[in-house]
Amino acid sequence: MTGRSARAVPVSRVFPWWYVAGAVASIVVIVASQVGQPAVVAFWGPVIGLTIRDRLDDARSRADEGRDTSRAALLGPAWLEPVLSLLLTSFAVGLSFVLGAVFDHGPAAVAWTGSALCGASALAYLAILLRGRRRSRRTVDTR
Numbered sequence: 001m002t003g004r005s006a007r008a009v010p011v012s013r014v015f016p017w018w019y020v021a022g023a024v025a026s027i028v029v030i031v032a033s034q035v036g037q038p039a040v041v042a043f044w045g046p047v048i049g050l051t052i053r054d055r056l057d058d059a060r061s062r063a064d065e066g067r068d069t070s071r072a073a074l075l076g077p078a079w080l081e082p083v084l085s086l087l088l089t090s091f092a093v094g095l096s097f098v099l100g101a102v103f104d105h106g107p108a109a110v111a112w113t114g115s116a117l118c119g120a121s122a123l124a125y126l127a128i129l130l131r132g133r134r135r136s137r138r139t140v141d142t143r
Helices: 017-033 038-065 071-075 080-103 108-142
Strands: none
Touching (some): 080 108
């Protein structure tokens, strides 16, 4: 036994359904395009697993403190998970295109398309991260 208490909420309450949709979408795009490396979709397993673990830990600490453990309280803004899923999907597809072009000797256009997808996704993620950080800093300053 690891000393952890029982689950505070069922897994279905913290399950990242949008990430599963992103995983399926990236598999479909990679298989349909036939230019990407399908092995890249393996990164979705840890992404989904770590998300579940982190949300369960958050739910456990919230339950211990007597705070709300509803799905809305655990997930944050309603727009965040779909947007992050879209960014992760485009990053996975872009990475698979880059790896497909490098290892399967694909055309340079595929490598550039993959690089553009990866770069755009990373920049958009960074913008969301900085926006959230600025907002949390502003919230702390006003308290």
